[in-house]
Amino acid sequence: MSITAKTLDENEYFYGHKACAGCGGSLAVRIALKVLGERTVAVLPAGCMSAVGFNFPQLCFSNNAIISTFAGTASMLTGIEAGLRAQGITDFQAVGFAGDGGTADIGLQALSGAIDRNDDILYICYDNEAYMNTGIQKSSLTPFGARTTTTPAGKNIRGNLRPKKNMFEIVAAHDIPYAATANVGFLQDFMRKVEKASKIKGTKFIHIIAPCPTGWGIPSDETVEIAKEIVNCGLWVLAEYENGEYKLNYRPKNFSNPADYLKKQSRFRHLTDEDIQTIITSRDIKWGYIDKNYKFNQEEKL
Amino acid sequence: MKPYLREKVPKTLSEIPEYTVFEAGYLVSKNAGWRNVRPTVDKAKCVGCLKCYLCCPDGVIAKQDGKIAIDYDFCKGCGICAKTCKLGAIEMEAEI
Ligand SMILES: Cc1ncc(C[n+]2csc(CCOP(=O)(O)OP(=O)(O)O)c2C)c(N)n1
Ligand code: SF4
Ligand code: SF4
Ligand code: SF4
Ligand SMILES: [Mg+2]
Numbered sequence: 001m002s003i004t005a006k007t008l009d010e011n012e013y014f015y016g017h018k019a020c021a022g023c024g025g026s027l028a029v030r031i032a033l034k035v036l037g038e039r040t041v042a043v044l045p046a047g048c049m050s051a052v053g054f055n056f057p058q059l060c061f062s063n064n065a066i067i068s069t070f071a072g073t074a075s076m077l078t079g080i081e082a083g084l085r086a087q088g089i090t091d092f093q094a095v096g097f098a099g100d101g102g103t104a105d106i107g108l109q110a111l112s113g114a115i116d117r118n119d120d121i122l123y124i125c126y127d128n129e130a131y132m133n134t135g136i137q138k139s140s141l142t143p144f145g146a147r148t149t150t151t152p153a154g155k156n157i158r159g160n161l162r163p164k165k166n167m168f169e170i171v172a173a174h175d176i177p178y179a180a181t182a183n184v185g186f187l188q189d190f191m192r193k194v195e196k197a198s199k200i201k202g203t204k205f206i207h208i209i210a211p212c213p214t215g216w217g218i219p220s221d222e223t224v225e226i227a228k229e230i231v232n233c234g235l236w237v238l239a240e241y242e243n244g245e246y247k248l249n250y251r252p253k254n255f256s257n258p259a260d261y262l263k264k265q266s267r268f269r270h271l272t273d274e275d276i277q278t279i280i281t282s283r284d285i286k287w288g289y290i291d292k293n294y295k296f297n298q299e300e301k302l
Numbered sequence: 303m304k305p306y307l308r309e310k311v312p313k314t315l316s317e318i319p320e321y322t323v324f325e326a327g328y329l330v331s332k333n334a335g336w337r338n339v340r341p342t343v344d345k346a347k348c349v350g351c352l353k354c355y356l357c358c359p360d361g362v363i364a365k366q367d368g369k370i371a372i373d374y375d376f377c378k379g380c381g382i383c384a385k386t387c388k389l390g391a392i393e394m395e396a397e398i
Binding site (some may be wrong): 059 | 318328355360381386
């Protein structure tokens with residue numbers, strides 16, 4: 001049986017940080033570290049989690065942790081793993097926590113290289129769907145229609161024009177040993193995936209949706225609930241890739257209405273009925289593809 | 303273990319490390335001042351299911367005697383715990 005709230009390490013490894021109240025990214029980092037334990041070396045590139053975790057002398061990680069360059073999460077993980085191995089140290093986990101910008105844009109090349117070498121590292125992308133630390137700019141993981149400071153919502157353009165990049169399948173296409181998607185509204189599933197990844201040799205990648213009250217325009221107590229909603233309305237898919245196969249973890253019986261999910265957030269408030277229809281159509285095309293290509297075992301519960 | 307508040311705040315040049323290496327988990331300031339509302343736990347209603355413990359982004363909820371306790375030095379009052387508790391054992395009260 002996988003780790004539960006009752007059996008989870010009681011130590012806290014990410015504490016006293018300066019993230020906004022209700023920050024989904026900090027929840028993802030906290031839970032992953034509790035699963036991985038004390039002998040974890042964490043790499044945090046430029047982004048919210050490094051900005052809120054290292055404000056000398058307020059150092060909020062109680063395990064070994066280091067800031068990397070914005071582009072260099074994966075390459076620093078490679079170096080840490082090789083360096084510790086060279087010293088004969090083997091009982092450790094090298095984990096990176098990078099944002100969506102740090103992963104899907106500027107850090108993509110370093111990540112691709114690490115997967116190609118099959119370095120023994122775990123890369124976790126906490127996805128708040130924009131460059132939050134520098135004031136909400138669009139990344140390639142910002143979804144269609146979202147208002148950011150670089151994709152404003154006005155008369156001519158209604159937020160981001162481009163769809164969200166499929167980072168999970170891009171990573172899987174490297175034939176990585178293990179890749180998964182996750183969500184802070186499904187923490188039991190996330191803990192299972194982190195634990196599983198920690199036991200696999202080679203490169204592992206987990207992409208977790210982590211709502212950001214500040215950038216999404218939601219109340220601070222909505223983070224976990226809205227994270228559940230994105231899965232239930234079909235706009236985020238919980239899945240795994242292993243041994244060359246895609247596996248779906250959860251299929252909502254009936255999708256809830258994406259309009260309800262979208263309209264709760266100020267970043268989507270400008271969307272017209274037509275925009276919402278565009279989002280629903282692309283969701284249905286995606287699920288058509290998933291139902292055809294991903295294995296799904298109804299008996300396996302989340 | 304968790305990072306904890308220290309008495310010593312490095313201030314002088316000689317106390318600040320030359321390289322970017324320092325003790326892990328070194329805290330010198332609380333987050334309590336960020337809070338407008340405070341989660342209060344009704345111990346009679348709490349069954350210790352730990353849902354709130356799991357969901358707290360700041361990790362300030364700890365297990366205590368089969369129930370839970372909140373570290374108010376670092377709770378930011380986000381309200382996630384209160385929303386997560388289906389038994390209504392946590393209420394958010396205005397800070398005065
Ligand atoms: C090479 C480089 N370019 C730009 C920056 C400025 N910068 C720091 S954090 C950040 C945004 C990070 O966005 P993301 O990776 O999504 O993480 P988030 O802040 O959203 O958690 C940017 C652009 C930088 N530190 N280094
Ligand atoms: S801006 Fe968003 S991601 Fe960054 S600390 Fe605040 S809530 Fe977290
Ligand atoms: S969620 Fe409610 S019942 Fe469960 S431990 Fe927290 S306060 Fe107690
Ligand atoms: S209000 Fe937020 S920070 Fe405070 S205990 Fe609840 S979940 Fe944690
Ligand atoms: Mg981001």
